[in-house]
Amino acid sequence: MPLPVRVARPAALAALILSLGTSAVSADSAGAYLAARAASGANDYRAAARYYDRLMAGAPADLALQEAALLAHVVLGDYDAAVKLAAGMDPSAEGSQIAALVQLAQAAQSEDYTAGLALIAQEGDAPASADPGALFSGLYRAWALAGQGQMSEATRAFDEMAEEQGLGAFAAHHKALALALVGDYEGADEILSGPAKATVRGARRAVLAHVQILSQLERNADAIALLDEVFADALDPQLTAIRARLEAGEPLPFTLVTSARDGIAEVYFTIASVLASEAPGPYPLVQARLAHYLRPDHDDAALLIASLFEAQDRYDLAIESYALVSPESPVFHASELGRAEAMVRDGRTEAAIEVLEQLSRTHPGIAGVWNALGDTLRREDRFAEAVKAYDKAIELAGEPKPADWFVWYARGIAEERSDAWARAEADFRKALELSPDQPAVLNYLGYSYVEKGENLEEALDMIQRAVAARPDSGYIVDSLGWAYFRLGRYDEAVVQMERAVELEAVDAVLNDHLGDVYWAVGRKREAEFQWRRAISFAPAPDLDLDRVRRKIELGLDKVLAEEGKPPLAPAVPAPKAEGGDAGN
DSSP: OOSOOOOOOOTTGGGTGGGOOSTTOOGGGHHHHHHHHHHHHTTOHHHHHHHHHHHHTTOTTOHHHHHHHHHHHHHTTOHHHHHHHHHTOOHHHHOOHHHHHHHHHHHHHTTOHHHHHHHHHHHTTSOGGGOOOHHHHHHHHHHHHHHTTOHHHHHHHHHHHHTSTTTHHHHHHHHHHHHHHTTOHHHHHHHHTTTTHHHHTTSHHHHHHHHHHHHHTTOHHHHHHHHHHHHTTOOOHHHHHHHHHHHTTOOOOOOSOOSHHHHHHHHHHHHHHHHHHHOOSHHHHHHHHHHHHHOTTOHHHHHHHHHHHHHTTOHHHHHHHHTTSOTTSTTHHHHHHHHHHHHHHTTOHHHHHHHHHHHHHHSTTOHHHHHHHHHHHHHTTOHHHHHHHHHHHHHHHOSOOGGGHHHHHHHHHHHHHTTOHHHHHHHHHHHHHHSTTOHHHHHHHHHHHHHHTOSHHHHHHHHHHHHHHOTTOHHHHHHHHHHHHHTTOHHHHHHHHHHHHHHSTTOHHHHHHHHHHHHHTTOHHHHHHHHHHHHHHOOOTTOOHHHHHHHHHHOHHHHHHHTTOOOOOOOOOOOOOTTSOTTO
16 A cells, blocks of 8 residues: 555664674684675575575574575575574564564464464564564454454454554555455445545555455446546556456456455565565565465565566566466466566566567457567567567557557657658657657657658757757757758757767767767867777667778768768858857
């Protein structure tokens, strides 16, 4: 849920491993200790777990080493090792919150709610670092009571939580889930439609729970209205399928929570979601992993785990986490799209294309799948194949909407790179029709016109609008300088090209362009210097290095003559500023 709330967590948990003391580290173990610290600093949890396990062999009772090893194993989803480690730790006596969270999860996993309640009570007197916090403890206690069949006590516990500042919306949401679990859909609807509505509707799972509850109350029309109100035109395939079932009059079962154990999984997931934006380190991963431990079909937890790994640039672990989602899941396509993107970021583009091609066969009716395939093929310069993927995406999208501008723009790029300029130009124009002020489209189409020597005045206007929207984009500023160069407005071109190179100092093409502009204004030594800089920053896919070398050897004028191209246009004076000279 989006409501900000303070959740107790270990002090400086993200720096826990890096700040470990060396009291338990012998000289013989120093190498493993340093390696463990380095692995932890790089978020290399596998290596960290391996080294801390090795260190613990020599100091099995050292709390700092135990907690560091436990953290790594939980984050990796190595639950057997984590449970074993946590069982040998005393969180209440020594202050290990991670051990407390694991032991509480283990109690819920075995549905030993008496043990869970005893741990919660025991932690009330624990050191602050071991206290899971009022939010976690309150929700866990209420669900554990529900698991014991004490529903009246459970609802009373939720109500008591709601009286604490900042916890009301969370308590209300979980109370509604608990009521729905025992068939009190009227009570659950009353909560979700009441004062907590504004907060809980910020969470997708809360909306889906309410939709299922309304359907159980034979209020499919209200459930459809809720979907349309919250998601408007942004229904993804899962929501579209739910809406279709509701329209067909099908009653949706309540599946978001099917047991008290599922409810406790939601507790871990709730806190993981809250902390994901506040503390992107390992703590949200611990909570999300334990949610998935309790409920292996918790696909939202798997997706959250993957996104948290991506935020840490651990794309290998993100790929594995996306793969936790079953092919039968309604969000499988989303997990595969995420897995493919993580593969691209991990340098495994061909594998990503294979994933997307397979997904296009199993889910051929989803436009986003074809979009992703087109984007990935385009990045690999497989432009003709990309065009075909975009064709399918546009066909499936139906009537174009403003948000669809990018797919027309992307197809235009692939067509332009495939020497199909007429089709590319039409797509760029369509993208601008859908979203007239998109600087990326204005720049690409304007620059293309400049390169072709067509529609130069219109091209200049497009690029000027793009620069106004993104004045700090070196590539767009370069387009403006290049347009001035093509128009013979060399003094203005120098100003823009120098600014572009200032913004993108090591870009080979921009430095080459600045060299041409310097040559045009007679600054020939500086031109040669910029051309040499361009060569030093190569390779660049759009830069002909042999041509740059010819310019250094012969000069731009002779190279243009060799190529049979028109000579540099006569210089056009820069327009004077209104009310006097431009320099005044």
